[in-house]
Amino acid sequence: MFIIHANMLIKPEKVDEFLKEIDTLVAASQAEEGNITYVLKRDVKQDNLFTMVEEWKDAEAMQLHNATPHFQKFVQDMQQFAAAPLDAKVFEGTEIKRG
């Protein structure tokens, strides 16, 4: 599986609009067959720093996601929202189920 931490620094004046737009992306991404988790978090110290915490079943699921209309639209939208380039960390791994 794959885990992604996609950190997004948003222009302060665009945060409300960003939060409205991203709802569509989150709902559509969660509905994708290969998705496990897709949730948006906000940094507790920096109000305009957000992280999408994602889990995907495999590489194919991630690639399919990147090609979806809802993701492509969001990439476009981010050009007006972003205060810095997307800072994403991608990990390949396995979940450790505990007792």
Add this chain to the structure above:
Amino acid sequence: MFIIHANMLIKPEKVDEFLKEIDTLVAASQAEEGNITYVLKRDVKQDNLFTMVEEWKDAEAMQLHNATPHFQKFVQDMQQFAAAPLDAKVFEGTEIKRG
């Protein structure tokens, strides 16, 4: 390496106190030799749902962390803060460095 998503649902009336207390834990954990990332995020839809996004070099680093006074104190404190049991996902993996 290990990635942890530690989800914590906090009693609404305890959120401010929780945020004060957790600063100590975050600073001390980030200073640990085996830590890569230790940051607190808040859910954008649920104000009392928090996630500690963690990255650790190896299993030993995680075990050392769990035995530290600052983590043990926090485990104690959580008994009064938590509105639900800790919901942590642990992954073993490798970061995929991209071009």
